Amino acid sequence: MTLRPDLQLLLLLAVAGKAADSFPVDCRADAGLPRCLDELAALGLRFGETFHLAQSCGDENPVLTLLTEPQRLPPGRIRQLLQHQEADAPPGISLLRLAVMTSQRVATRFLEVAAGHGFACFAQAACAEPPAAADALAAAGEELLLAMAQLLQSAADVPQKAPWPTGLRGPASAIARWGFDPRHLDFTKSVRDALETDSFQAPVAATSALHDLTLRVAAAGCALQAELLAFATVSDLLGMPLVQRLPQHTLPRFEFHPEGCCRRYHVLADLLGPRIERGPVRLLEVGVNNALTSEFLLNKFANLEFDGVDPYFGVEDIYVEATARLQRFSDRSRLWRRTSAAAASEFEPATFDIVFIDGDHSHDAVVEDLRIWRSRVRPGGLLAGHDLFNLAFEGVLEALVEVLATREAPETIHFSHDFVWWLQL
Incomplete structure (x- = not known):
């Protein structure tokens, strides 16, 4: 939440024009949280994205x-396994479900505290006394610790090893890492201490700190979800068939990166940042769709050169939308309306710093994209893509593992939030 120093005065002026009784009193999720957030947004306090992060990691x-x-899943091995196991799921899948529900509940609890404090201060002009706010935060913190301790206990029933040496953190280790992350535990104590001693100089500062804390808790929950999902996918769903299909090969390892929470364009921006600092960067995206990702990156980085590839078969309206989004970057963006294979022939080897594959997610299409685009990436660049460990697109993981297993030297698949993956070339 970005707040200007003068926002408090603007909020108080807005409050003066509204009757206090026009707002709901209760900002709990099971009562009036959505309306509460809407009313706060009208006053300039935008918690909506944080709510979606807490509820679904923005997925x-x-x-x-x-x-x-x-x-809801397309036909395939994962759908078949999950439907077959619905009544008696493997421990890893059961733990994943429990962890996602727990993380959502805990993050929402912190959001209730932050929104409740902001609502009382700015919508009702009646801030809670600092000790009361500190007590509410303490209760949320205790709920987090208890929930994560119970989750850790549940992990004791889950096998901690994958079908091959994957490098993935086991469930108990992942819960210990993210459930008890010092970055939100220590900050919880700091904010609570400041509330108890009335150290915040303005209500907006306290609300901003509580919102920042909510973001930290939600981001840790999303990191936990990403690691447990990766482990469960490899251990309980797709890993063993891959081992059986590739018995004489060294299968790739995985490495999780929590930075760039929590949408794909945040992850890509985090990957682009250090390269942009060294000079202009050239990025190609296969599967541009409506150009939301490319627009975000072009807007953020003035020295980014962009090429987008998408045939837009039967979706003229989406093509028009993408063209409109990229129009203001026409001096450094090009949109190629053709298939991936046809577009690849337009570029020499070692043309791009990053190629991001987000087109056809079927197994054979991903294999082909990996084959034709790898050589177009410069040495030291990244071959990246989307929807690794996404339950709806099992072909991505299978294709990546199969292709990398045939290479002479073992490779590491790096992955992050929102199913983004990359190879360091």
């Missing part, structure tokens, strides 16, 4: 929805 395919309603 377009929320993991919990796909786990509990596998009929």
Whole structure:
């Protein structure tokens, strides 16, 4: 939440024009949290994105929805396994469900504290006394510790090893790492101490600190979800068939990176940042769709050169939308309306710093994209993509593992939030 120094005065002026009784009193999730957030947004306090982060990590395919309603998945091995196991799921899948629900509940609890404090101060002009706010935060902190301790106990029933040496953190280790992350535990204590001693100089400072704390808790929950999802996918769903299919090969290892929470364009921006500092960077995206990702990156980095590839078969309206988004960057962006294979022939080897593959996610298409685009990446660059460990696109993991298993030297698949993966070339 970005707040200007003069925002408090603007908020108080806005409050003066509203009757206090026009706002809901209760900002709990099971009562009036959505309306509470809407009213706060009208006053300039925008918690909406944080709410979505706490509820689903911003995923377009929320993991919990796909786990509990596998009929939503396309036909394939994962759907078949989840439907077959619905009554008696493997421990890793059961733990993943529990962890996602727990993380959502805990992050929402912190959001209730932050929104409740902001609502009382700015919507009702009646800030809670500092000790009361500190007590509410203490209760949320205790709930987090208890929930993570219970989750850690549940992990004792889950095998901690994958079918091959994957480098993935085991469930108990992942819960210990993210459930008890010092970055939010220590900050919780700091904010609570400041509330108890009335050290915040203005209500907006306290609300901002509580919101920042909510973001930290939610981001840790998303990191936990990403690691447990990766482990469960490899251990309980797709790993063993890959081992059986590739018995004489060295399968790749994985490495999780929590930076760039929590959408794909945040992760890509984090990967681009250090390279941009050294000079202009050239990025190609396969599968541009409506150009939201490319627009975000072009807007953020003035010295980014962008090429987008997408055939836009039967989706003229989306093509028009993408063209409109990229129009203001026409001096450094190009949109190639053709298939991935046809576009690849337009570029010489070692042309791009990063190639991001987010087109056809079927197994054979991913294999082909890996084959044709790898050589177009400069030495030291990244071959990256989307939807690794996304339950709706099992072909991505299978294709990556199969292709990398045939290479002479073992490689590491790096991955982060929102199913983003990359190879360091």
